[in-house]
Amino acid sequence: MVTKPAKAAPDTARRSEKSRRAIYEAALALVGEVGYPRTTIEGIAARAGVGKQTIYRWWGSKADVLLEAFLDLGEQSAREAGASDQEPYAIPDTGDLAADIKAVLRATVDQLKDPRFEAPARALAAEGVVDEEAGRRFTSALMEPNIQLYVDRLRSAQEAGQVRPGIDPRIALEFFISPLAQRWLQYTGPISYDYTDTLVEYALYGLAPR
Amino acid sequence: MVTKPAKAAPDTARRSEKSRRAIYEAALALVGEVGYPRTTIEGIAARAGVGKQTIYRWWGSKADVLLEAFLDLGEQSAREAGASDQEPYAIPDTGDLAADIKAVLRATVDQLKDPRFEAPARALAAEGVVDEEAGRRFTSALMEPNIQLYVDRLRSAQEAGQVRPGIDPRIALEFFISPLAQRWLQYTGPISYDYTDTLVEYALYGLAPR
Amino acid sequence: MVTKPAKAAPDTARRSEKSRRAIYEAALALVGEVGYPRTTIEGIAARAGVGKQTIYRWWGSKADVLLEAFLDLGEQSAREAGASDQEPYAIPDTGDLAADIKAVLRATVDQLKDPRFEAPARALAAEGVVDEEAGRRFTSALMEPNIQLYVDRLRSAQEAGQVRPGIDPRIALEFFISPLAQRWLQYTGPISYDYTDTLVEYALYGLAPR
Amino acid sequence: MVTKPAKAAPDTARRSEKSRRAIYEAALALVGEVGYPRTTIEGIAARAGVGKQTIYRWWGSKADVLLEAFLDLGEQSAREAGASDQEPYAIPDTGDLAADIKAVLRATVDQLKDPRFEAPARALAAEGVVDEEAGRRFTSALMEPNIQLYVDRLRSAQEAGQVRPGIDPRIALEFFISPLAQRWLQYTGPISYDYTDTLVEYALYGLAPR
DNA sequence: GGATAACCGAGACGGTACGTCGTGTCTTATT
DNA sequence: AATAAGACACGACGTACCGTCTCGGTTATCC
Structure with missing residues (x-):
C-alpha cells in the first residue's frame, strides 16, 4: 500500500515563523480594512511580504488562513490578559x-x-x-x-x-x-x-x- | 438642467418575463448544484440562455438575484399550497x-x-x-x-x-x-x-x- | 458526430482592430528591448493596455503573436516602400x-x-x-x-x-x-x-x- | 584589501563525479523526452537525485548544463567509436x-x-x-x-x-x-x-x- | 403600418485574482 | 566543504469571472 501521494506534506520543522506571523497580521488587517470578500490571498501575500506559494504551502484556503489567524489572535489576547495563566x-x-x-x-x-x-x-x-x-x-x-x-x-x-x-x-x-x-x-x-x-x-x- | 444622467432606469414595462423566470430557475439550480461561491453571474446567464447584460440591467449583484429568486420560490410554494389564498x-x-x-x-x-x-x-x-x-x-x-x-x-x-x-x-x-x-x-x-x-x-x- | 468542441472560435468580426495593432507594437517593442525570452505575454498585455485574455483569445502562444506582428511589420514596410505597388x-x-x-x-x-x-x-x-x-x-x-x-x-x-x-x-x-x-x-x-x-x-x- | 567576496568559487577537487554524470544523463534524457523549453533545472535535479544547488553551484544556466552534457555525450561516443584514440x-x-x-x-x-x-x-x-x-x-x-x-x-x-x-x-x-x-x-x-x-x-x- | 427606441442574445473587452510552476537564493542536516 | 532536500520571495503562466461595452435582431409601443 502506498498511503496516497496526496500532496507530500511540507516539512513543518523548517517553517518560517516570521512569515507565519506576518501572514496572520496581514490577513486580519485586510479583513478589517476591506472586508472578507475583498481580502485576497494575493493581497495577504503582498502585505505580508511573502510569496503566494508560502500561503498555499501551509493553508488550503483563505478561510483556513483566517481561522488560524483568528485563533492566534485569541491566544495572544489570552496570553496578554491572564498573565498568571491560572484558570485561563x-x-x-x-x-x-x-x-x-x-x-x-x-x-x-x-x-x-x-x-x-x-x-x-x-x-x-x-x-x-x-x-x-x-x-x-x-x-x-x-x-x-x-x-x-x-x-x-x-x-x-x-x-x-x-x-x-x-x-x-x-x-x-x-x-x-x-x-x-x-x-x-x-x-x-x-x-x-x-x-x-x-x-x-x-x-x-x-x-x-x- | 439635465435631470442627472445617472443610470437611466430601464423600462419595466418592456421587461422580458421569460428571461426573468429563466434567471430565477438557473440561479436556484446552480446554487443547489455547485453552491453559492461557485455560482457565477456568467453561469446563471449561460444556463438561463440570457445575455449577461440582462442580469446586470435588472439586478445589482449575485445576492440580489438570488434573493429575488428565493422570494419567488416562496411565493410559488405558497401559491401551490394555499390555493384559497386567504390568510396565507x-x-x-x-x-x-x-x-x-x-x-x-x-x-x-x-x-x-x-x-x-x-x-x-x-x-x-x-x-x-x-x-x-x-x-x-x-x-x-x-x-x-x-x-x-x-x-x-x-x-x-x-x-x-x-x-x-x-x-x-x-x-x-x-x-x-x-x-x-x-x-x-x-x-x-x-x-x-x-x-x-x-x-x-x-x-x-x-x-x-x- | 459532434465535430469536436475544440474551443469555440471567437467572432472575428467583432475583433478590436485597435487592440490588435497595440499588441503588435508592444510585442515588437518588447522583443527589441529586452529580448525574446524576457518578453512575456503579461508584459505585452500591460504595455498594449490590453487584458491578457485578449491575447489568449486570438493567439495560441507568444511565438504566434510575434509571427503575426512580424508579418504585419513586413507588410507595413512594403506598403511604405513600394507606394506604387507594382512589383512589390x-x-x-x-x-x-x-x-x-x-x-x-x-x-x-x-x-x-x-x-x-x-x-x-x-x-x-x-x-x-x-x-x-x-x-x-x-x-x-x-x-x-x-x-x-x-x-x-x-x-x-x-x-x-x-x-x-x-x-x-x-x-x-x-x-x-x-x-x-x-x-x-x-x-x-x-x-x-x-x-x-x-x-x-x-x-x-x-x-x-x- | 579583501580580494572581492564576489562568488567564492567552489572547490573543484571535492566535486561529486557521480552527481555530475547523473545531471548530464538527466538533462539529455529530459531534453529528448519533453523538449528544451519544458526541461527545467528542478526537473533535472529531481531526476538526477540531486539538490538544485548542486546544479547552480557548477553551472550558470540550463544552457550551460546542456552544453556540457552534450560535449560529454560527444566524447563518450568518440571514446566508444575510436577506441585507439589516435586521430580522433x-x-x-x-x-x-x-x-x-x-x-x-x-x-x-x-x-x-x-x-x-x-x-x-x-x-x-x-x-x-x-x-x-x-x-x-x-x-x-x-x-x-x-x-x-x-x-x-x-x-x-x-x-x-x-x-x-x-x-x-x-x-x-x-x-x-x-x-x-x-x-x-x-x-x-x-x-x-x-x-x-x-x-x-x-x-x-x-x-x-x- | 411604419418608425423607432427599448430590450434582448451574444460575446469581446480591460481588468483582477486564481492556483500552479519554475527561478535562483538561502538554510538545515548529512556525509 | 560539498551534498540532498526543500522553504523562501518572486514573477509568469493560462483560466475564470467581473462589470462595461458594442453589436445585430427582435418586440412593442407611439405616431
Missing part, C-alpha cells in the same frame, strides 16, 4: 447564577462589538454557513470550548439546586447565547447589556425550580 | 400556545431540511453575515414577516393570560427561533422535532405566569 | 545575374543588421528550431516566398544560358542564402557586403557553363 | 576531395537524424540564436573544431591543385555545411545523401580550376 477561561461561580452569566454575556457583547474581532469572526461564520465542512471545523475550534463552559456552569447550578433537575444544560445554554448570536449574525435586532440582562432573566425564570 | 401565513391560534408553536417549529424544521430551500437560504444568510447592508435587506425581506407572526401570537397569548404581562414578545420569540437558527446556521447541534418540542417546553415554563 | 518584391533582372544577386544580398545584409528586424526575426527562428511545427509555419510564411524569388531568377538565368542546364535552382540558391543565414544565426562569421559578393562569385563560377 | 576526428584525405567530403557529409546527415543528438543539438542551437553570448560559446565549442577540419582538408586540396588558389577555404566550406545546416535548422528542405552529394558536386565544380 471560565465562567465565574459566585453562587449567583444570574449575575455570573450576565457578566459573561456582557463581555461577549463587548467582544462582538470590537472591530478587531468582528470582521474576521463574521468572515469565518459566513464561510461556515455555506461550507458545511468549514462550518463544523470553525464551530468545534471556536465555539465548542466556550459552550462547554456554559455546560459546566449550568451543571454546577443544577447541583446547587438553582436549576431544575430535568433540564439539559446543552439546550438550556442556547437560551443565553443563541438569541445574541442571531441578533449579531443576522442583524435581527440591537445588542446591548440591557438586552442580554433581560435574556438571562427571562430564561432563568423558566429554568429555576418553583 | 399565520401561526394557528387554537388556544394551546405550546401546541401551536410546536407545530410551526416542526414545519420550520422540515423546511430547513428541504434541499430546495436549504442551499439558497444558506447562501443568502452567509452573504448577509458579511455584508451588513445585504444582511439587513435579507432579514427584513425574509425574516421580519415571520417574526411578526410570532409577536402576534405571543401577544394574543399574553392577552389570554398564558404569558406573563411584563414579557416583551420581541425578545421572547427568540427563545423559539434563535436556538434553532443557530444550530442550523452554525452546525452547533442536530435539529429534530424532539429538539424543538423541548425548546418550547423549557421556554414556555419561563414565560408562563406562576 | 522581386529580384531585379538586368541580365547580369551576378550583379542582381549581389544587390539583393546586400539588401538582405542591411535587413539582418537592422535591429527592428533582428530581434523578432531571431526570436522566431529560435522558436522554429526547437518546435518543428512552429518552424515549418515560420519557414513557409517568412522564407518560402523569398526563396521562390531566387528560384525564378535562377530559372530565368538558366534560360538565358548563364547557368548550366542540369542545375536545380532549389539547391543552387542555397549557395547564396544558406551561408549568410548560418553566419547570422549561429555567429559563425562576420557579415558584410564583401562577404556576400564573394559568395556570389564563388558560387556562380560553379554554376556557370564552361 | 579528421576528414579523410584519399586524394579524392569530392569523395572525402561526401563521406563526411553523409556521416553528418546520419548524426543530424539521430534523435539522441538531435534534441539537445537543436536546443543549444535555439538558445544560441537568441542569446549572442551563448551562441558564440556554442559555436566555438561545438562547431569551430569541425570547421577547422574542413579548412585543413580544403587547404590540402588547394596544395594538390584541386581547388583554385584564390579561394578562401573559410568561405568555401560553407557551401558544404551551410545549406545542410539551414535545411536542418529551419526545415527549409529534406535532408538526404543524395542532397549532400549534389551539394558537393555543384560546389566543387565552382571551386575547381578550369
